[in-house]
Amino acid sequence: MGLTEAFNSKRSGQISAISMLVEAGLALYRGEKKIAALLLGAAVLSYRWSVVGAIAEVLIRVYQRVR
Numbered sequence: 001m002g003l004t005e006a007f008n009s010k011r012s013g014q015i016s017a018i019s020m021l022v023e024a025g026l027a028l029y030r031g032e033k034k035i036a037a038l039l040l041g042a043a044v045l046s047y048r049w050s051v052v053g054a055i056a057e058v059l060i061r062v063y064q065r066v067r
Contacts, residue, residue: 017047020057035064 008038020043028036036062 013047013050013053016050016053016057019042020053021044035060038063 020039024036024039024043027033027039039057042053042056042060045056
């Protein structure tokens, strides 16, 4: 299984979405409502398209660092 196939697999999207949902919950617990909302949106994207979700997560992390 190549890297492209791994990113496009259904299981990869599910695992990525669950991971981001947990991160969104933790962000909400810390009081970061905007980050939690962004991660929730990225989790939805990741469930459907894992590559797009991964890119969204990287952009959210960059936003957190810049902020």
